[in-house]
Amino acid sequence: MHTELHDISPPAGSTGRRGDRVFLGLSRGAGLTILVLMGGIAAFLAWRASLALAQNEGNFLTTFEWNANASPPVFGIAVLAFGTLVSSLIAMILAVPIAVAIALFTTHYVPRRIGSLIGYVIDLLAAVPSIVYGLWGALLLVPHLVGVYEWLDSWLGWTVVLSYDGGAPRSLMTVGILLAIMILPIVTNVSREVFRQAPDTHQEAALALGATRWEVVRTAVLPFGRSGVISASMLGLGRALGETMAVATVLSPSAILSARILEPGGGTFAQNIASAFKEAGEFGRDALIASGLVLFVITLLVNGAARLIIARRKEYSGANA
Amino acid sequence: MSKRIDITGLSAYYGTHKAIEDVTLSVEPKAVTAFIGPSGCGKSTLLRTLNRMHEVIDGGRVEGEVRLDGEDLYGQGVDPVAVRRVIGMVFQRPNPFPTMSVYDNVAAGLRLNGKVRKADLDDVVERSLRGANLWNEVKDRLNRPGSGLSGGQQQRLCIARAIAVRPQVLLMDEPCSALDPISTLAIEDLMGKLKDRFTIVIVTHNMQQAARISDRTAFFNLSAVGKPGRLIEINDTEKIFSNPNEKATEDYISGRFG
Amino acid sequence: MRIPEHEYDGHEPEHPVTVADRRDDLSIHRPRLPRWTPAAVAGAAIGVAVVLGLALGLHSKVQWGLIAAVLFVLGQYALTARVEGRRRATDRLATSLVLVAFLIAVVPLASLVWSTIVRGVRVLDAYFLTHSMKGVAAISPGGGIYHALVGTLEQVALATLMAAPLGLLTGVYLVEYGRGRLAKVITFFVDVMTGIPSIVAGLFILSLWILALGFGYSGFAGSLALAILMIPTVVRSTEEMLKLVPNELREASYALGVPKWKTILKVVLPTCFGGVVTGVMLSIARITGETAPLLLLVFGNPAINANPFEGAQASLPLFIYEQWAAGNEASYDRAWAAALVLIAFVMILNLLARGIALWKAPKTGR
Numbered sequence: 001m002h003t004e005l006h007d008i009s010p011p012a013g014s015t016g017r018r019g020d021r022v023f024l025g026l027s028r029g030a031g032l033t034i035l036v037l038m039g040g041i042a043a044f045l046a047w048r049a050s051l052a053l054a055q056n057e058g059n060f061l062t063t064f065e066w067n068a069n070a071s072p073p074v075f076g077i078a079v080l081a082f083g084t085l086v087s088s089l090i091a092m093i094l095a096v097p098i099a100v101a102i103a104l105f106t107t108h109y110v111p112r113r114i115g116s117l118i119g120y121v122i123d124l125l126a127a128v129p130s131i132v133y134g135l136w137g138a139l140l141l142v143p144h145l146v147g148v149y150e151w152l153d154s155w156l157g158w159t160v161v162l163s164y165d166g167g168a169p170r171s172l173m174t175v176g177i178l179l180a181i182m183i184l185p186i187v188t189n190v191s192r193e194v195f196r197q198a199p200d201t202h203q204e205a206a207l208a209l210g211a212t213r214w215e216v217v218r219t220a221v222l223p224f225g226r227s228g229v230i231s232a233s234m235l236g237l238g239r240a241l242g243e244t245m246a247v248a249t250v251l252s253p254s255a256i257l258s259a260r261i262l263e264p265g266g267g268t269f270a271q272n273i274a275s276a277f278k279e280a281g282e283f284g285r286d287a288l289i290a291s292g293l294v295l296f297v298i299t300l301l302v303n304g305a306a307r308l309i310i311a312r313r314k315e316y317s318g319a320n321a
Numbered sequence: 322m323s324k325r326i327d328i329t330g331l332s333a334y335y336g337t338h339k340a341i342e343d344v345t346l347s348v349e350p351k352a353v354t355a356f357i358g359p360s361g362c363g364k365s366t367l368l369r370t371l372n373r374m375h376e377v378i379d380g381g382r383v384e385g386e387v388r389l390d391g392e393d394l395y396g397q398g399v400d401p402v403a404v405r406r407v408i409g410m411v412f413q414r415p416n417p418f419p420t421m422s423v424y425d426n427v428a429a430g431l432r433l434n435g436k437v438r439k440a441d442l443d444d445v446v447e448r449s450l451r452g453a454n455l456w457n458e459v460k461d462r463l464n465r466p467g468s469g470l471s472g473g474q475q476q477r478l479c480i481a482r483a484i485a486v487r488p489q490v491l492l493m494d495e496p497c498s499a500l501d502p503i504s505t506l507a508i509e510d511l512m513g514k515l516k517d518r519f520t521i522v523i524v525t526h527n528m529q530q531a532a533r534i535s536d537r538t539a540f541f542n543l544s545a546v547g548k549p550g551r552l553i554e555i556n557d558t559e560k561i562f563s564n565p566n567e568k569a570t571e572d573y574i575s576g577r578f579g
Numbered sequence: 580m581r582i583p584e585h586e587y588d589g590h591e592p593e594h595p596v597t598v599a600d601r602r603d604d605l606s607i608h609r610p611r612l613p614r615w616t617p618a619a620v621a622g623a624a625i626g627v628a629v630v631l632g633l634a635l636g637l638h639s640k641v642q643w644g645l646i647a648a649v650l651f652v653l654g655q656y657a658l659t660a661r662v663e664g665r666r667r668a669t670d671r672l673a674t675s676l677v678l679v680a681f682l683i684a685v686v687p688l689a690s691l692v693w694s695t696i697v698r699g700v701r702v703l704d705a706y707f708l709t710h711s712m713k714g715v716a717a718i719s720p721g722g723g724i725y726h727a728l729v730g731t732l733e734q735v736a737l738a739t740l741m742a743a744p745l746g747l748l749t750g751v752y753l754v755e756y757g758r759g760r761l762a763k764v765i766t767f768f769v770d771v772m773t774g775i776p777s778i779v780a781g782l783f784i785l786s787l788w789i790l791a792l793g794f795g796y797s798g799f800a801g802s803l804a805l806a807i808l809m810i811p812t813v814v815r816s817t818e819e820m821l822k823l824v825p826n827e828l829r830e831a832s833y834a835l836g837v838p839k840w841k842t843i844l845k846v847v848l849p850t851c852f853g854g855v856v857t858g859v860m861l862s863i864a865r866i867t868g869e870t871a872p873l874l875l876l877v878f879g880n881p882a883i884n885a886n887p888f889e890g891a892q893a894s895l896p897l898f899i900y901e902q903w904a905a906g907n908e909a910s911y912d913r914a915w916a917a918a919l920v921l922i923a924f925v926m927i928l929n930l931l932a933r934g935i936a937l938w939k940a941p942k943t944g945r
Contacts, residue, residue: 023840024756030748031757031765034814037807038768041779044786101680109677112379125688127861127929129868131896132918135903136691139911147639181687188684201416205479207377209430209486210406212666214673219429223420235774242776244871245896249903270778274874285785292782296775303774392607400609407607434666 041296049290052283060290065255066272068280068287075287077294079257083172083266084295087247088240090176090261095184096233102184103191107198108217119192126185134249137178138170142250145169145177149262164262170252173261175268178246183236190235194228195221227309234306238299244270269295323350323520324390324407324489326371331385332549333366333375340366342549344385346539348490353512353521355531355558358541359573363550364524367541368492371522372408373401389490406430409488413495415475417467417482423450424463426478430486445485453481454511473504480511484519491515493523497530509534528574532562540570612662617655617675624650644686648679692922699919702912708920711893712881717905724917726883727898733887734798734877734894735867738805743859745806746813753814754821755843772811780807781872789876796878798887801894804872809862816858820851853939860932864925870896895921 053060055073063076102122106115146169153164202220211219247268253275254265267275273288280288326348333341341363348354356364369375370383373394387394394404417426427446431437446463450456455477459470467478476496483491493512497505512521512534525531531538539555554567565571628647637643655675660668702720710723749769753762784804788794824847832842848855873879878891879901895917902914 017838019840020838023843024752027748027752027756028761030745031752031761033745034749034765034772034810035768037810038772040787041775041783041807044783044791045779048786048790098680098684101677102684105677105681109674124926124929125692127864127868127925128691129870129896129921129925131868131870131899132695132922133691135899135914135918136694138903140690140694141687144639144641147637147642148645151642181684181691184684184688199416201412201414202418204374204377204410204412205416205418205482206429207374208372208405208410208412209433209482210402210404211430211433212402212670214670215433215666217673219418219433223418238774242774242778244776244778245900249900270776270871273778273782274871277875282790285790289782289786292779296779299774299776299779300771303771307770389607394607398608398611400607400611403607403609 045289045293045296048286049293052286052290055283056287064257066267066276066287068276068284073283073287077269077291079255080267080269080272080291081294082257083175083251084241084268084270084298086261086266087172087175087179087268088237090173091179091183091240092233092237094177094180095187095236096229098180099184099187099232099236100191100229102188103195104217104221106192107195108213108221119189122185122188122192126189130182130243131245131249133178133182134246137174137181137246138249141178142169142174145174149173152262161259162262163260168252168264169262170250170264171262172251172266175247175251176261178250179240179243182243182246183239186239187232187236190232191225191229194225194232198224227312231306231309234302234309238303238306241302242270242295242299244274247271248274323518325350325520326490326522327386327388327391328367328371329386329388331367331370331383331387333363333370333383334381335378336380338547339549341541342551344552346552346555348520348522349537350520351516351518352536353516353523353534355535355538356522356524356541357526357528357531357538357573358550358553359543360526361546361550362541362543364539364541365494366550368410368494368522368524371490371492372405372410374405374410376401406486407488408490408492409483409486410492411476411479411483411494411496414499415472415479417470417475417478419466419468421467422464423459423467423470423478426467427481427485430482434486449481449485450478452484452515453477454507454514455481471504473500473507476500476504476508477511480508480515484515488519490520490522493521495524495526498526505530528562532558538562540565540567540573542569542573609664609667610662612659616658620654620658621647621651624648624654648683652676652679695915695918695922698912698915701916703916703919707913707916711883712898713883715881717902717910718907720909720912722913724895724898724913724920726880727893727895727917728920729883729885730798730877730880730887730892730897731867731895733885734802734805734873734892735863737799737802737887738809738866739859739863741802742806742809742862743813746810746859746862747817747855749810749814750817750821751843751848754818755839755847769811769814772807773815775807776871777804777808777869778871778875780804781875783807784872785875795889796876796891797889798877798884798892798894801873801877801892802887804876805866805869808869808872809866812862812865813859816861817855820854820858821847823854824850853935856939857932857936860928860935864928864932867925867928868896868921870894870900873897874900895924 052068056075057072058065058074058076060076062078063074064079066075067073068075106118110118146166149164149169150166152162156162157164198221202224203216206216206220248271251267251271252264253267253271256265258265269291273292276284276288328347329345331341331344332339344367356368358364366375371387371394375381375383383395389407393399418429421429424446427449428442431442431445447456450459455474458474459478467475470478497508500508509530512523515521523535535558537555538558538561540553540561541550542553543550553569554561554565556566561570562574565574624647627650628643631637631646632643652672652675656668656672659671707723708728709725711726712722713726715722749765753766756762757765781804784800784807788800788803789796794800828846828850829842832846833839837845873894874897877894877897879897880891880893884890884892899914899917899921902910902917
């Protein structure tokens with residue numbers, strides 16, 4: 001009976017052996033189940049998608065309409081890809097600056113106790129289910145945006161992108177605004193964490209040079225938090241890309257690919273799956289699964305990139321400590 | 322060029338906790354004044370009240386007067402940001418901005434004040450680095466990150482950064498406590514040179530250091546843990562270390578705590 | 580402006596040169612605006628915005644607010660630039676923008692919570708909680724969410740039964756056993772799994788459970804998808820909590836001759852039990868609000884179906900969607916009331932979880 005000092009391995013008692021093997025087997029089995037699940041997701045989606053794609057008469061990438069139930073079936077993701085991209089992009093453009101500003105506000109502009117109280121409330125808001133955001137967006141946000149869109153039209157209507165003819169603005173822009181509100185809590189909270197870790201010593205150094213508060217933030221806080229904000233934004237983007245219910249309730253979908261983002265129409269991957277599902281036959285479902293596979297791959301790439309940035313940051317701060 | 326500081330009846334608080342009580346003393350221009358005393362006696366807090374850095378801490382506030390050549394730093398219409406430009410500070414741990422190069426670190430304070438011509442900036446950076454006895458060591462790597470220097474070099478970089486904005490007074494909060502003996506020596510040498518141009522106030526734990534570099538020494542003590550720190554006496558360094566007026570000072574200097 | 584170099588001593592320059600105006604540089608006094616300036620500017624901005632809003636007949640308060648925000652930011656900047664100078668004005672601009680951004684974010688989030696409460700209480704009563712929608716036409720008032728509550732509770736409970744042990748064990752494996760490549764791969768895929776959109780999880784179960792294996796819609800199909808969404812968050816939180824347990828504790832147990840598995844079960848897990856429970860509760864709160872996969876797998880059902888393994892079921896989030904889609908005042912009222920119940924449930928779960936976390940936090944945690 002002899003165990004090495006530097007290794008924290010347990011003594012090999014005769015009764016422990018079997019228990020240990022069972023327990024290790026169980027926990028490793030759980031880990032393996034996750035791998036099997038991930039493999040299963042990719043495999044099953046790819047399998048059903050291939051069934052649908054084999055019979056598609058349209059070009060999957062460039063076709064506008066989604067007529068999977070017609071014979072012959074014609075469907076493509078051009079409109080969906082465009083809508084998903086545009087609405088998520090709008091959400092990012094709106095949400096990231098505001099989230100960064102709130103994160104700064106709670107960490108560097110108000111006393112610490114008030115800051116953490118606000119952070120706590122924001123944390124709770126991140127838990128509000130997306131269907132509730134969707135309900136609120138469809139019934140309250142949409143009517144309030146008519147006036148704002150009329151403004152945009154009268155000043156920037158000449159850009160065509162921001163022209164607006166009136167009517168219920170169930171458009172990609174509205175979806176983008178709603179998505180921005182939805183991802184605001186998570187982007188804010190991750191950014192807050194990073195800004196809070198900005199070292200005091202560097203902020204004091206800037207202060208002692210006669211920097212104003214903004215100059216302290218610019219020289220000692222923002223450079224420190226840059227990569228954190230980027231990965232926070234990517235996490236937010238991942239959410240926006242895959243959001244289903246809020247988009248399905250707010251958007252008035254159509255098979256139109258139009259640059260006029262204030263006008264109703266267009267669609268997103270997730271919204272199209274939710275909206276078209278009830279009328280879809282078995283083949284239609286496979287077609288929807290094909291579009292879901294594309295969404296899956298896109299979110300994988302975005303989240304992977306976010307994780308990579310976070311991992312890099314860890315190394316960086318570790319080397320610096 | 323350098324200015325005198327007169328402190329009258331100064332008390333400083335952290336929230337409800339009183340850290341220093343009723344301090345009155347004067348800091349002479351073109352001289353090094355050392356603050357010494359046991360941990361927790363408020364010497365660092367006092368230092369931070371001199372450029373209004375104390376109030377950036379949640380709950381930090383001050384009562385009393387600090388006059389810089391007669392102007393009350395805590396008076397009406399005084400801009401703390403402007404105060405900190407006139408009274409620079411060097412901290413316990415070297416804290417160059419990690420995302421900036423050596424050059425940018427020194428130039429940081431000047432750039433805050435708006436547009437500066439590149440040639441002028443080059444000039445100031447070189448002079449400041451020479452002033453901090455660092456130029457010869459870093460002139461070939463001005464564009465490398467400041468955090469790549471050794472600890473002692475980083476601290477001199479911070480001194481260069483502080484003197485680049487041309488303050489009247491330089492406050493140093495235990496500037497050598499995180500450094501090895503050789504780097505400490507380099508900084509002590511530097512201080513002897515800098516006192517011709519700046520009023521220097523240094524907080525130090527190291528009594529030999531105070532004896533070596535300072536012209537005047539102020540001794541602080543506290544009656545018990547949790548009680549506010551007080552000024553026991555201030556005098557010429559020679560006098561403090563050879564024949565102090567107070568028994569408490571003598572006990573502390575000779576290593577006997579009473 | 581350069582200072583003449585007469586102070587130059589041949590070796591070391593005496594004074595660094597500053598370019599800023601020296602007189603201004605040495606003064607510690609600056610003209611400053613009184614402390615109440617921001618409040619006054621804000622008041623004026625709001626006043627002007629209200630007048631403009633009324634005069635131009637802008638019907639949405641959103642527009643009033645945007646006008647006020649722009650006026651506030653510009654007013655602050657202009658006034659500060661005039662009195663305190665450009666640097667101060669930039670600082671003030673940043674402060675105003677940060678404040679305005681905060682308010683811009685608060686308004687919709689507060690409106691969301693407020694309108695859910697105000698509209699939700701209209702039809703929320705004991706009847707609403709204890710009756711189903713069986714036989715209630717979509718356009719007529721009445722009916723309730725009992726069937727949806729039953730469905731949601733069963734689906735979430737089943738999902739938790741599957742996901743919590745699996746996630747827990749995986750977390751234990753990664754922290755206590757995992758050193759090799761397998762652990763790295765699992766960690767990576769847990770990260771990947773965190774980012775799966777809920778609708779994709781739904782599609783996977785659809786293709787596996789319903790299309791390939793030939794089962795019908797059921798609450799259980801939904802809970803399979805919910806479990807997939809729940810697993811990664813449970814793993815993550817378990818991992819984090821286990822890492823907080825100090826290694827000395829494990830070593831002390833081994834030194835007493837306790838085998839590893841017993842050490843984990845009797846020493847390690849009890850030490851961080853509070854944190855693990857918190858993690859599980861937070862992930863329950865998260866999946867309770869999921870709608871998209873249920874739309875594909877549970878399908879919805881106006882009548883009570885207490886059997887999660889057989890036939891279409893209702894669920895609370897799905898109920899909200901259906902009532903919204905029905906598109907009339909009576910159904911909107913029901914949607915808001917159900918939303919209020921859902922938010923209340925999720926919030927209570929969140930608060931409880933955080934309460935436990937505070938109460939049971941391992942002493943090494945902070």
